[in-house]
Amino acid sequence: MPSLQSFHKDSLDWNDDPDNNCEENNVSTISLERARTLLVPFNGKDRLQLDNASDRQEIAIALKALVAESDYQTLGVCAETAAAGYAALVQYLAAFGYTDGQDFPQDCGSDKEPIYIKFNTRNSQTYAEAYSGPSRGVLVCCHAVSEGSNTDIYGYLPLNLFD
Numbered sequence: 001m002p003s004l005q006s007f008h009k010d011s012l013d014w015n016d017d018p019d020n021n022c023e024e025n026n027v028s029t030i031s032l033e034r035a036r037t038l039l040v041p042f043n044g045k046d047r048l049q050l051d052n053a054s055d056r057q058e059i060a061i062a063l064k065a066l067v068a069e070s071d072y073q074t075l076g077v078c079a080e081t082a083a084a085g086y087a088a089l090v091q092y093l094a095a096f097g098y099t100d101g102q103d104f105p106q107d108c109g110s111d112k113e114p115i116y117i118k119f120n121t122r123n124s125q126t127y128a129e130a131y132s133g134p135s136r137g138v139l140v141c142c143h144a145v146s147e148g149s150n151t152d153i154y155g156y157l158p159l160n161l162f163d
Contacts, residue, residue, distance in 0.1 A: 030061055032065060032066065035061075036062075036066065038059060042156065049158075050161070056161060060161055063140065064096065066142060067140065068096075068097075069150035070142030070149050070151065071145040073120075073121045073140055074118065074119070074120045074140075074141040074143065075089060075093070075117075075118070075121075076118050076138065076141070077115075077117040077139075078114065078133065078156070079114065079117075081111040081112075081115065085116075085128075092140070093121070095161075095162040096121075098121060116129055116130075136159065137155055137156030137157055138161070139157075142154070
């Protein structure tokens with residue numbers, strides 16, 4: 001399986017990022033309490049459907065706000081195929097402000113069986129294996145090194161949350 005070797009965290013100070021319109025994505029206006037409340041239904045057991053664009057955007061904004069309050073993250077992706085799994089991983093990492101130093105190859109393993117991919121943003125380590133479980137989606141585990149940072153798990157979130 002391919003690995004990501006050089007992801008780097010961009011500034012997550014949304015107000016200083018010229019490519020990020022805070023008014024459009026409301027990251028700077030959502031409270032952490034509201035963000036946590038929105039993500040409570042994503043309890044790691046069930047994947048809820050986000051049927052409309054407004055709900056999807058609100059969950060995406062909440063997740064980005066909480067990720068910005070953590071020191072690093074571990075993402076667990078459960079997908080039907082390797083291509084779908086790696087596509088979701090890249091989208092989530094980009095949404096969280098990480099930039100890719102290496103693209104995934106077009107042929108990234110078997111596309112005939114479900115896959116589990118784990119990626120740690122602290123050390124850029126990737127692990128992937130065949131997955132026979134029923135879950136599909138992304139788990140985002142926020143880790144804290146410094147006091148006061150966010151530590152929690154959010155998911156299963158839709159693979160296409162950031163489409």
